[in-house]
Amino acid sequence: MDLGIAGRWxxxxxxxxxxxxxxxxxxAREGVNLVINSRTPADCEExxxxxxxxxxxxxxxxxxxxxxxxxxxxxxxxxxxDILVTNCAGPPPTAFTANTPEQWQEAFDTNxxxxxxxxxxxxPGMRERRFGRIVxxxxxxxxxxxPFMTLSIAARTALTGVAKAxxxxxxxxNVTINNLLPERIDTGxxxxxxxxxxxxxxxxxxxxxxxxxxxxTARRLGRPEExxxxxxxxxxxxxxxxxxxxxxxxxGSYDGLV
Numbered sequence: 001m002d003l004g005i006a007g008r009w010x011x012x013x014x015x016x017x018x019x020x021x022x023x024x025x026x027x028a029r030e031g032v033n034l035v036i037n038s039r040t041p042a043d044c045e046e047x048x049x050x051x052x053x054x055x056x057x058x059x060x061x062x063x064x065x066x067x068x069x070x071x072x073x074x075x076x077x078x079x080x081x082d083i084l085v086t087n088c089a090g091p092p093p094t095a096f097t098a099n100t101p102e103q104w105q106e107a108f109d110t111n112x113x114x115x116x117x118x119x120x121x122x123x124p125g126m127r128e129r130r131f132g133r134i135v136x137x138x139x140x141x142x143x144x145x146x147p148f149m150t151l152s153i154a155a156r157t158a159l160t161g162v163a164k165a166x167x168x169x170x171x172x173x174n175v176t177i178n179n180l181l182p183e184r185i186d187t188g189x190x191x192x193x194x195x196x197x198x199x200x201x202x203x204x205x206x207x208x209x210x211x212x213x214x215x216x217t218a219r220r221l222g223r224p225e226e227x228x229x230x231x232x233x234x235x236x237x238x239x240x241x242x243x244x245x246x247x248x249x250x251x252g253s254y255d256g257l258v
Contacts, residue, residue, distance in 0.1 A: 003236030005133075006031030010083035010235065011074055013037050013065045013118065016047035018187040019137055020087040022228030024051060027083065030232055033057040035078045039064050066109040071117045080129070083235045084122050086115035087137040089189070091151035093196070103151060111138075111155035116162055119177070123170060132175035133235040136163055137227075140183035140250055160246065167244035176243035178234050183250035184212055186221040218251030 010027050014020040016038040024036055024047070033056045038044045044060035051058045059077045063070035065088065075081075091107045115136050126132025138156040141149045160179055167177040184190060194208035203211075213220050227249055233239060234247075248254045 003030050003232060005236055008082035009033045009078050010085065011035045011078055011081045012085040013074065014087040016043035018189060019182060019185060019224060019227050021047060022224035023085050023231040026225065026228030026232040027235065028054040028056050031056060032083065035059045035061060035074060037061050037063055037065060037074055065114040068117065071121065075121045080125050081122055082131055083133045084118055085135045085231060086118055088114050090139060093148040094151060096147060096150045099151060107151040107155045111152065112159050115159050119166065123175065126175045127170055127173040130174045134177040135231050135234050136179045138179045138181055140181045140248065142181055142246065143254060143256060164244050171243050174240050176240060178243060179246045180227060180231060181246050181248045182222065182227050183253060184216050184221050185224055185227055187224055190221060216251040217253045220251065222249055222251060
């Protein structure tokens with residue numbers, strides 16, 4: 001399926017590893033030029049080299065998008081993006097009563113302000129050009145809260161509410177805003193969670209992964225490219241009537257009706 005976005009420009013935050021990288025790779029295969037991002041120069045260089053093999057133009061920006069300066073540097077590399085994918089690593093699991101004010105602030109800087117700040121910077125131009133696709137990578141914790149993930153829940157639920165409200169304002173200008181809610185995707189983040197279980201419970205890494213797979217209705221972890229390809233579809237020219245949605249990528253594990 002030709003998504004009709006070859007030659008367009010996308011800013012993909014946190015895109016040298018994990019789900020952000022998968023989204024960048026899927027967009028590159030569709031012929032989309034990229035601004036990619038990491039806080040680590042070596043990671044930016046490696047990802048840019050790999051993505052350029054597809055033939056698209058790639059600009060790598062070393063910046064921390066949890067800061068206003070970092071967001072400004074990212075947008076300066078592409079002042080008229082057609083696509084924005086927001087993404088940042090989630091907070092670690094914590095006990096609610098152990099969360100400090102500093103941890104709450106960091107969670108909101110990383111998982112709320114980073115996305116909302118970028119959206120605010122690019123939406124006016126998208127509306128003027130009458131094309132825009134914004135995809136936020138959030139978390140299944142938005143709809144299935146876990147008591148040890150309150151930092152993530154708070155920041156990402158706030159982002160979800162803002163994204164829904166703004167999506168209604170910009171839809172008539174062919175600008176869409178949707179959220180991807182991944183769960184148990186086989187990335188470095190899941191390895192960290194598995195290793196935490198090894199440390200806490202004394203089980204093997206294979207046992208930890210087996211328990212993860214058993215917790216998913218599809219009985220396997222998701223593949224990063226499955227997230228990336230879903231993101232690319234949401235960015236396509238055919239998806240203009242799909243907006244304001246939370247899309248679960250969890251192998252059918254979400255129990256809710258809506």
